[in-house]
Amino acid sequence: MEALLKDIHEATDALHHPQNVVVEMQHLKKSFGKNEVLKDINIKINKGENLVVLGKSGSGKSVLIKCMVGLISHDEGSLVVLDKNMDELNSKELNAIRKKIGFLFQSGALYDSMTVRENLAFPLRDAKDMSKEEKTALIEEALKNVGLSATIDKMPSELSGGMRKRLGLARTLILKPEIMLYDEPTTGLDTITSKEISELILEVQKKYNTTSIIITHDMSCAKIVANRMIVFKEGVIAAEGTYNQLENSKDEWVKSFFQ
């Protein structure tokens, strides 16, 4: 028994070893006017981990991931992403780190005026060392990964909701990011497509060994993808654990998410 506990502690220590931590937030705070959205958030996210963030609408989940990519700047506390302190980065360094982070928006955020091919080529504009052929091969591979090879010359308006989400995912994956941020990836999709997207998230994580932070209300998605879950309540972390631990929580409020 003692040996087993020792193994568990060693494994936990290894996981939380500074080299394995890709995102670290300490006492993070963010307010909009008088509305305090994030209140003293402390999170460590490890390499290759799938972290699911749960919480009611307006509890600060989206603000949290937008802070991580520099779309919103936090007011207090420290935020270290891939060993870089986000407070100390100039715009060039911020853009460099953004290329290592993929962000799948709730709506997909596809560029309406561009074709599927142009949407995927857009993040590669600055890759001057890549030939046109290499870029085309990369685009075709990304589309193949999400099962949308046939749509390459279509406009986003011609695609269904699920296809748009998958295309959004392909676009963020084309730069092979180390961290993936998903903002409600299954919202507005039917059960089957939601399951497909959830499995795709898992597949991506396994294939590219990415660290994923997934914001969702969809418990079936959370069940499929989560290694660890945190629950937000009014800007603070109210609970943390695995899917099973939270499902069997004694806290009625936490349990309400699973019913």
Add this chain to the structure above:
Amino acid sequence: MKNLVTQLSSIEIKAKESLTKIPLKLEVHYNFIQNFFTDVARVAIFTGRFFKETISPPYEVNELLKQCYFIGYKSLPLVGITGFIMGLVFTIQSRPTLAEFGAESWLPSMISVSIVREIGPVITALICAGKIGSGIGAELASMKVTEQIDAMEVSGTNPFKYIIVTRVVAATIMLPVLTVFNDVISMFGSFAGVNLKGDVSFYLYFAQAFAHLDFLDVVPSLAKTFFFGLAIGLIACYKGYNATNGTEGVGKAANSSVVVASLMVFVIDIIAVQITSLFY
């Protein structure tokens, strides 16, 4: 000393009380003025950033050419048709008055000077404020509310340089081109108007029209069109880029882009006329 402190604190309390009793109407005026100056400051910062981003590399040449095509080439039919009708109607309306004074022969030169100096640039700018202003305002606002601009930013692209700089520069370059096109087509419209009730040769008409045009007519009127283009582009981009409140915000951005850009065209025109009148 103690009395003085007591008196001062009572004055302070009275002042605070009277401040809280300021009528609602005054408060509304105060908010309006505050919002106006906040907006002016934001536009100034936005304009400053535009110039900074315009001169600093990298330059988005392909996107600039694409925007020149959309803003310039795609506006040619509307500008052309408006110019032709403007020249035609202007001629038909002016002819009887000139005929009363026996000055019909002055018609080509009067029309050409009016169009080149004032009507051509202003009408072209107003058409562009409507077409280009609403187009840019709605497009950018829609990109903003559907998180496309955020998506661009997180992919490591500078959306200000890619979206704003290219559109504003394209509008600044294309407005003078469209104005020249409008002036030429208006002259053809005027020629058609003259020939509705007469028989004037092409050569004679244009010889008369150009005889009274000189350097001071053409250059200042073209110079002000650069400023018209800059103002239209900047206002439309500012309104679109700062849109909020979902689809409602898209409509508002498009609408206010047209209104403010049209007003700015007149303001710039007044300033330009005052400056050019110094040289006559």
